[in-house]
Amino acid sequence: MKLSNFNFNLPAELLAEYPAENRDESRLMVVHRKTGEIEHKLFKDIIEYFDEGDVMVVNNTKVFPARLYGNKEKTGARIEVFLLRELNAEQRLWDVLVDPARKIRIGNKLYFGDDDSLVAEVIDNTTSRGRTLRFLYDGSYEEFRQKLVDLGETPIPKYINREVNEDDAERYQTIYAKEEGAVAAPTAGLHFSKHLMKRLEIKGINFAEVTLHVGLGTFNPVEVEDLSKHKMDSEEIRIDQEACDVVNKAKANKKRVCAIGTTTMRAMESSVSSNRTLNSFDGWTNKFIFPPYDFSVADCMVTNFHTPKSTLLMMISAFCGHDLMMKAYKEAIEQKYRFYSYGDAMLIL
Incomplete structure (x- = not known):
């Protein structure tokens, strides 16, 4: 896989400048890897795809006014x-x-x-x-x-060409953010509302929390055609034993483990055992995931729509399959999905 495999034409008007009015009412594209089927939903419909005992793993990092x-x-x-x-x-x-x-x-x-x-x-x-x-x-x-x-002020991304407003301090933060240290939000988690979290909990879906303090390195442009030559900046991660127990129990019981966001996926893939279980960890990771890659922990994930040639897009390609991902992105552009930090979401099953 080369850098040029990850280029596509993204109309500027699809870069979301503002969040959806309600967190859980952004759009949700559901991509089925086995069949290639693509569905169009609202984010709150995500509950339909999970059952009792399934686990959603979230990144509880908190953005500070950097x-x-x-x-x-x-x-x-x-x-x-x-x-x-x-x-x-x-x-x-x-x-x-x-x-x-x-x-x-x-x-x-x-x-x-x-x-x-x-x-x-x-x-x-x-x-x-x-x-x-x-x-x-x-x-x-x-x-x-x-x-x-x-x-300080909330560090909304530079592409958002407007003044930071009062809403950004709250909306550029997940509702479960608690460990301060990120300079950018783990944006897949921005779609969860308190009401949706409560509905998921009532249905029996469990949550596990990991911490990856998102740095700007996640967004650094890739400037080499040969992806193996790209170096990621290190980011601090923390995975405690409690999270490992929740995830590993679900895996042992053949339940779904869903990574909420690329940062959560990177954190988990940075600390796995030889028998593909999650280990506790406290340290730094510079792991760069691009195709081909064999994922060890999560079997589904939620992510936003990413910009061309980004490392985030490369991870999605590795997880979704490159051709299916490009098909989904083509459809997202045709259907005018909103891209990037304040944009819409994709559930890859």
Whole structure:
């Protein structure tokens, strides 16, 4: 499989700028791998495809307000700072992206807030766009983190060409988000409402939670034709024994295990035993899943519609089968499904 196998023409108007009015009423395309059948439903209809004892595995990572706007010392130039990863809590060191990158050098200071109450100094140029910042703040660590929350905004994707609004803080977050650390939402989970979760639980569907803190590396463009040469950025994952027990019991009982999203799938496939059961894990993964690939844990998955040449699309191809996936995407475009983070969903059975 080459990069060019994953190109297709996506009309710009199909990139969703806003979420559906109700979480569980986005559209749902159901793709049956065995028969090649494609159905068109609403997301809340997903309950029809699962029975008592089946398991849905969700990613409970929580998006933090990672986008800050500051001003450069002396010139006052407006600089966007995107917080990627905390390197050292005690020293308040962070890996960040800055934009425009060309204006920022080691030693520059950046000021945040109307009162310049937060200051950061650039101490390292790690990559062409990346920097390491040391935040200078006199208060406690808890006060510092609260300051980041107060000054930051929800990091909705750049393709959404509008101002962040009050709804985004809630809607760009799953209803089960609890472990803070992601800079992008695990978007397949955005379709679950409290009402739908309750209906699924009443029907006897179990939920298992894993954590994968989504980084921007998930969305980095693939720039090599030979996919085996592409390197994924590492992302932090945590899978506890409780989740393993729920998943492995379902597998042993021949029940369905459904990965809610590509991030959940990556987390589970990063920690499997030789007999294809899920292991507990606390660490980092840079696993890149592309065809051909033999999946060990989940036998179905929910995912959004992804952009051409993305690593997410490559994982879907590996799971769905490339020809069937391309057929489904062609139909999605014809039927005007909404793509990407705030878009519609696909259930692959």
